[in-house]
Amino acid sequence: MKDLTDDQKERSANLKGMGCSRKRVEDARFTQGKGNYVDDIKLPGMLHGDFVRSPYAHARIKSIDVSKAMALDGVVAVLTAADLAPLSLHWMPTLAGDKQMVLADGKVLFQGQEVAFVVAKNRFIAADAVELVEVDYEELPVIVDPFEALQSDVVLREDIADKKEGAHGPRKHHNHIFTWEVGQEAETNDVISNADVVATETVYYHRTHPCPLETCGSVASMDKVNGKLTVWGTFQAPHVVRTVASLLSGIEEHNIRVISPDIGGGFGNKVGVYPGYVCSIVASIVTGVPVKWIEDRMENLMSTSFARDYWMTGKIAATKEGKITGLHCHVTADHGAFDACADPTKFPAGFMNICTGSYDIPTAYLAVDGVYTNKAPGGVAYRCSFRVTEAVYFIERMIEVLAIELNMDAAELRRINFIKKEQFPYQSALGWEYDSGDYHTAWDKALKAVDYEGLRKEQADRIEAFKRGETRSLMGIGLSFFTEIVGAGPVKNCDILGMGMFDSCEIRIHPTGSAIARLGTISQGQGHATTFAQILASEIGLPADSITIEEGDTDTAPYGLGTYGSRSTPVAGAATAMAGRKIRAKAQMIAAYLLEVHDNDVEWDIDRFVVKGAPERFKTMKEIAYAAYNQAIPGVEPGLEAVSYYDPPNMTYPFGAYVCVMDIDVDTGVQTIRKFYALDDCGTRINPMIIEGQVHGGLTEALAVALGQEIAYDKMGNVKTGTFMDFFLPTAWEVPNYITDHTVTPSPHHPIGAKGVGESPHVGGVPCFSNAVNDAFRAFGLRHTHMPHDHWRIWQTANKLGLHG
């Protein structure tokens, strides 16, 4: 690219386009309490719904008596499965090809399950009425362990007990959901049995929860006069919700309007379709007035959308020099009571088959067994793309275990196994084509930045001091190198409920040179209104400040699959660039007409078209926009609008190199993070400030998960972590200062080279924190200890190693 003149630099800066740390346009309203969330929706005559929930994890419902609740002044209705059955709405399909109860039909399968829906004049009356609904339960044996579930005679899902075939193939047992296999089993076993060295380990990625600041909720308003249903809700995929609502209710899709207003964080929690949404819709249809349902915090933690709960057993084979030759992975996946995982249809374990990680592993095999238990359904991708966090955690732990087996430095082991720059596009053994990467450069930069050798020396000194009794503190150096797979995805293999996972952008340029662009995605804090305007500013030469971005209203926005799995920039961002280029193509014709030259005789220059060789003759985009509406141009339609539906040719593969330095008090189990360095390569960087914010947020959620955040059950299936007293949500106090860094390896197939970043820090951060804890004890014989690494578990690790004397 030619060097820009001062004039060009100034014009470019005025656009606040790509590469600019433009301040978030959303923040003015959020920081002043002027956001508009679903609970801010207040409609005349609106009723309020609340759930009667099961106190038991597994029980038969003998009877439900609603008479006392109905007698309470202000109660309008109490819905049970019996009321929904005539409408066939007592069950609903899940995104994973299973079905789940909307309201308990004969039995309950997890604590907190929805049993009855009370509708009342206000939420206080509704809460009082919930207490008055009398449910007679007969307790049944509870299974919270997936391995036990596969052995047990107890049938959890009586509705499908005799079905030998599930949505994803044969079922081996009445509590078994599916087996998903990828790769070459025989070859992999062969490689492993002939290998110099094999490391075996079982790695449990515990059940946790995305826990956004705003819980789930909806407001449904059925207008019986014109037949229109409007639903506001916490939806990460509003267009899909509209389609599902139409299929479930029989209301024609054009008569349904779904609106995602401001959303206070999603992290996967708001991808699924929940009984509360269905019940608010049904209640509004029944009563003819708007009905609101808002989940409280305990309900959110107990009943909507857990994440992880993967038991992953790995065997990794290598030569004695450390070159990895094969990887075998078996997963026992606890899906809870219903298979409600939010994955693309053909991927019942999401993209778990990215588990060969950043390494050139020639032979691999993965099998995943999904299992029913008496826990809440969900299995959402908590700040990651469809089980990528599980996959990266697995391989990054296996690498560390292999390093122990080989008595090698784990950083060096990674280096000699990285996919090399010249191998891209790289075909992985488990079926993915990695688009681009330069792992060695990123790794070397990271290790140099933290003085890796110096850290290892300090650690060795600390170990000696510990052995001499001079300190009770150990030092852990956590390493992780991750490759994500985001931007789902190509329609040929990615769909949700049959809807291809393309995305869209529609642009209207106004006569005076400002614009509105609408997308099929929906921001939940990612800053779309800021960054998508920047993409457009660079593409169409109008200032980002003159471009409104609008999402989330299915009546106005083009159809799209929503925001999750870091897909907004890779897919909708690409659609935005492509739509912008259509605008520019038409603008070129208009400019040529105005300048009285041939189309090919003008060229693009930041915010204008200039006559080639005569830069003093030009038309700015602002002038062109006006002309589009007030000139009769032969052969060109009036107006300046474009729409693009983008079907990505491939996923994008962001990557990064993280290092965590942690001190561990062996006696109390207290861990202190001294340093955290995060290098991210997300390809082309649109807004560095927003990227940095995303990295900080993702790392903080990674810290949470690695160091304490879990949804724990006792043997009776009671949730032990249903409030913030026990569910760990870190505050500023618990969070270290993060050092962020980057390299830039653009995606070769994306129009602007961007790869997506919102989830990378979570995906890479979890193994980094966990590896630091494990590494601290490596010198004392530890191979692996499970997350979450809270105080007592760290203490227990030290205790088992005999470090308490």
Place this chain on the structure above:
Amino acid sequence: MIPAPFDYHRPSDLKGVLALLQEHGDEARVIAGGHSLIPMMKLRMAEVPHLIDLQSIDSLKGISIAGTKVTIGALVTQHDIIDHPELGRVAPILKETSLQIADPQVRYMGTVGGNVANGDPGNDMPGLMQCLDATIHLIGPNGTREVAARDYYEAAYMTARDDGEVLTAISFDAPAGGYAYEKQKRKIGDYATAAAAVTIQKAGGKVASASIAMTNLSDTPVWSEAAGAALEGTTCDAAAIKAAVAAMLDDIDPTEDNRGPVAFKRHVAGIILTRAITRAWDRA
């Protein structure tokens, strides 16, 4: 998270409070900062048909100090303690403890009286007040009475206070010498995994007297007379500290919860107490 219906009362004097308590019996509870009671009400674990707010009772506010004699009104917040320079000089252990309670937002609302009165084993002030041998002042239909903090706690949420009584103040004689409040918790806002309050008076290079209490390791705070006695007359060396810890471990009875199993809690209790004694001795 919506409480059962309740009536809200805000009397302007203690007489009014006591009358309401008499009238409604165990259907009434007083509320100060509300940081324990309101969550319990929202979870419907506590149903309080008559909630009596003490915020308008000025006689329950304020800190008074006469020499080493300190009196803290029931409505004094943790923030008030942190923000009181004279109290910080006379009894610095109160500030050290308050700074380890929850977060600033909670400390602006949470009161010493509520913390002491509620009988929650997780609260920090009860253990501290036992360490300081504080006196708890109650008022009831039959007038006022005083109860030693060391006699006040019977079981979790069960105290020597009768239902018709209100805690009005806590007083103590501020000890000279060294002090420490040491607490391990999982995160800001959490209750202690283990916490220790220690005061030590030094004379002639030896421990003249020591008082030791711990928090959240039994269903009441644990003031261990034997633990303090184990330090007295020693130079607070490793053996003495070990003896004090052993004495304390005999007196605590932790239960397993999400903070960890009993063995872990007992181990951490010993470590936290060792650190508290060491710091108090350094300051003595």
